[in-house]
Amino acid sequence: MSDATACAAPLIAVDQIVEISDRAIRTIKAIAGNESFFLGHYPHFPIFPGVFVVEAVHQTTCLFVSEGLKLARHPQLRRMDSVRFVSPLRPGDVLQVDATCTHESAAGELRVAAQCWRREMTPVAVAQIKLRYILEH
Amino acid sequence: MSLFSYADIQSMLPHRYPMLMIDAVLALEPRHSIIAVKCVTGNEPCYARLPEEPTERQVAYPRCLIVESFSQAGVILWKQSASPDEADNVLMFGVARDCEFERDVFPGDTMQHRVNLERALGDSLFLSGETWVGDHRIARFGWLAAVTRPVSAMAR
Numbered sequence: 001m002s003d004a005t006a007c008a009a010p011l012i013a014v015d016q017i018v019e020i021s022d023r024a025i026r027t028i029k030a031i032a033g034n035e036s037f038f039l040g041h042y043p044h045f046p047i048f049p050g051v052f053v054v055e056a057v058h059q060t061t062c063l064f065v066s067e068g069l070k071l072a073r074h075p076q077l078r079r080m081d082s083v084r085f086v087s088p089l090r091p092g093d094v095l096q097v098d099a100t101c102t103h104e105s106a107a108g109e110l111r112v113a114a115q116c117w118r119r120e121m122t123p124v125a126v127a128q129i130k131l132r133y134i135l136e137h
Numbered sequence: 138m139s140l141f142s143y144a145d146i147q148s149m150l151p152h153r154y155p156m157l158m159i160d161a162v163l164a165l166e167p168r169h170s171i172i173a174v175k176c177v178t179g180n181e182p183c184y185a186r187l188p189e190e191p192t193e194r195q196v197a198y199p200r201c202l203i204v205e206s207f208s209q210a211g212v213i214l215w216k217q218s219a220s221p222d223e224a225d226n227v228l229m230f231g232v233a234r235d236c237e238f239e240r241d242v243f244p245g246d247t248m249q250h251r252v253n254l255e256r257a258l259g260d261s262l263f264l265s266g267e268t269w270v271g272d273h274r275i276a277r278f279g280w281l282a283a284v285t286r287p288v289s290a291m292a293r
Binding site: 078 | 151152153154155156157182183184186187188191194195196197198199200201202204205208229230231232233234235236237238288
């Protein structure tokens with residue numbers, strides 16, 4: 001999936017784009033219990049690492065730039081303005097990322113505000129994440 | 138020279154391979170600060186899926202793992218600062234604010250995390266700090282907030 005998974009990454013954090021426009025994107029990731037990181041996070045109680053939710057938002061952003069903005073630019077993460085984890089994810093859960101992206105083309109900056117959910121009949125909030133990127137050539 | 142053996146580090150962190158991301162502790166002042174080290178190598182799982190001829194940018198160490206490693210240094214600082222009755226608890230990171238990345242990290246680099254314990258209040262604590270490679274600052278962490286929970290609370 002383009003630049004998002006061509007970079008070094010601890011996991012493939014996006015399975016599928018569900019919706020995309022030039023301002024927003026929704027992706028999902030099914031969290032399988034046989035992912036190798038669960039061996040060590042943690043040995044007797046597997047919990048999806050919180051930073052991997054941030055990675056999911058990052059890979060979602062990479063897809064937004066190439067598929068939504070249709071730009072051949074590399075989004076370089078410059079700031080985590082705020083990250084708030086609300087509830088954990090475990091094997092068998094499905095992570096849904098809803099990201100709203102504001103592109104300041106003059107400054108080459110992209111601001112991303114993401115609501116992350118556990119996908120269920122009624123989605124459960126997992127995290128709120130605000131990131132800031134520079135779009136590099 | 139590390140203040141703790143790798144076995145000691147494993148006894149302080151619940152994380153294990155491939156998620157244990159501290160290799161050594163260089164300095165420690167309980168209830169105040171820690172300097173801990175993570176060596177980045179090209180045989181880590183994050184490099185498993187690179188294209189055959191990756192660009193330099195594609196080889197940059199994932200920034201989410203810099204945050205994870207920094208946080209684990211914070212866990213060791215807390216373990217060395219906590220009272221014995223809290224020692225079996227797990228630390229859960231809840232909030233991060235105003236964290237800035239200045240440079241990339243590559244295989245062969247040794248990250249040095251300099252973590253300060255800003256405040257501990259009940260079951261909450263607040264950390265700040267910086268990550269360096271050699272003379273270069275890689276990241277600044279404005280503040281991270283974490284809460285401690287008994288291991289039993291982690292079961293679903």
